[in-house]
Amino acid sequence: MGIVSAGLWFRERSEVNPDMSFPQAASGTPLVRRAPMARIRSLKPNVTREQAIRQFLSRGPVALFRQAAYGPLRSVAELYIPFRLFRARVSNHGQTEERLVALDAVSGTLDLFQFDHVPAEAETISLETRNCPPALLSDAAAVELVMVKLRRLLYSRGFFRLRNLQVDATSLSAEIHVPYWLGFRGAGARAHVLVIDAVRRRLEGAKVRRLVEAWLSFPV
Numbered sequence: 238m239g240i241v242s243a244g245l246w247f248r249e250r251s252e253v254n255p256d257m258s259f260p261q262a263a264s265g266t267p268l269v270r271r272a273p274m275a276r277i278r279s280l281k282p283n284v285t286r287e288q289a290i291r292q293f294l295s296r297g298p299v300a301l302f303r304q305a306a307y308g309p310l311r312s313v314a315e316l317y318i319p320f321r322l323f324r325a326r327v328s329n330h331g332q333t334e335e336r337l338v339a340l341d342a343v344s345g346t347l348d349l350f351q352f353d354h355v356p357a358e359a360e361t362i363s364l365e366t367r368n369c370p371p372a373l374l375s376d377a378a379a380v381e382l383v384m385v386k387l388r389r390l391l392y393s394r395g396f397f398r399l400r401n402l403q404v405d406a407t408s409l410s411a412e413i414h415v416p417y418w419l420g421f422r423g424a425g426a427r428a429h430v431l432v433i434d435a436v437r438r439r440l441e442g443a444k445v446r447r448l449v450e451a452w453l454s455f456p457v
Contacts, residue, residue, distance in 0.1 A: 272367040272368075273367065274365050274366065274367055275365065275366065275367070275369055276363065276364070276365050277317055277319070277363070277364060277365075277366065277369055277414045278361050278362070278363050278412075278413060278414060279317050279361060279362055279363075279364065279413070279414035279415070279416050280356060280360065280361055280362075280413060280414070280415055280416060280436050281360060281361060281362055281416075282416040282435035282436065283435060283436055283437075283438055284418060284433060284435040284438055286313060286315075286418070289313055289418035289420070289433050289435070290310070290313055290420075292433055292440070293310050293313065293418075293420035293431060293433070294310055303422060303429075303431075304422075306429075307422040307423060307429035308422050308423045308424035308429075309422060309423075309424070310420055310421070310422050311421050311422065311423060311428070312420075312421045313418055313419060313420050313421070314368060314418075314419045314421075315366065315368050315416060315417070315418060315419075315435075316368050316369070316370075316416070316417040316418070316419050316432075316449065317366060317368060317369040317414035317415065317416055317417070318341055318343060318347070318369070318370060318414060318415050318417060318445075318448070319341070319342040319343065319369065319370070319371075319372045319412050319413075319414050320339035320340060320341050320342060320350055320412065320413055320414070320415055321339060321340055321342045321372070321374075321376075321379055321408060321409075321411070321412055322337065322338075322339050322352075322355065322408075322409040322411045322412070322413065323337075323338050323339070323340065323379075323380070323383050323406045323407060323408055323409060324336075324337055324406070324407050324409060325337075325338055325383060325384075325387055325404065325405065325406045325407075326403075326404070326405045326406075326407075327387065327391070327402075327403070327404050328401070328402070328403040328404075329391075329400065329401070329402050329403075330400050330401070331401070336351065336387070337351065337352040337353070337354065337355065338350065338351050338352070338383060338387070338406075339351075339352065339413065339415075340374075340379055340382055340383050340386070341374075341448070342372035342373070342374045342379065342412060343370045343371070343372065343373055343374065343448055343452070344373065344374065344448060344451070345374050345378065345379060345382040346444055346447070346448060347444055347445060347448065348386075348444070349383070349386050349387070349390070350415065355409070355411065356413055361413065369414060370448070370452040370455075372412065376408055379408065380406050380407075380408060383406040384404045384405070384406050387404050387406070388402065388404050391404075415434070415435075415436060416435040416436065417432050417433060417434055417435055417441070417445070418432070418433040418435055419431070419432055419449065420432075420433070430446055430449055430450060430453075431446075432445045432446055432449060
């Protein structure tokens with residue numbers, strides 16, 4: 238888990254160690270895949286490239302295990318995952334509350350993002366990048382997934398406090414990208430992918446890694 242082949246490592250990359258060689262094709266050309274440029278609107282990142290590298294190279298038992306198991310950190314790259322915004326209405330015990338949530342528009346498998354308000358222009362940036370998976374999820378499927386995920390979240394927080402629970406969700410027809418940092422560790426023809434949420438400043442788990450690996454494996 239967390240392993241991709243060398244030919245699928247990077248679409249846009251920046252080397253951590255410029256003296257370290259990267260996997261190459263028989264012709265000697267670096268194995269770098271190219272995707273079309275896209276203009277997107279993204280939340281502003283709270284983690285810079287230098288901070289991401291420091292986090293990927295953090296010391297301690299876990300860092301030593303990663304070094305031994307997966308090899309050195311060889312490259313980092315930005316990634317922007319598209320999310321769709323929804324206004325959800327939750328009714329329970331005759332009381333109703335509204336929530337603003339976002340679901341990843343790639344596969345709908347990631348945890349919901351929750352917002353206090355629709356991100357303002359000052360909280361976002363506009364940019365062109367190749368490093369953004371396409372939004373593949375239909376609107377109908379996205380609405381259903383938002384309601385399922387919210388119900389699951391509410392039940393996990395206290396089944397016995399719920400009575401006559403009703404959950405509805407309405408799409409706001411708005412898409413926002415969330416920035417991440419990818420770290421590629423490895424030696425030879427295989428790479429292990431690590432992912433940092435550049436908004437919440439945290440290392441992500443298997444769900445995000447699987448989405449990234451599926452995108453890297455998707456034909457351009």
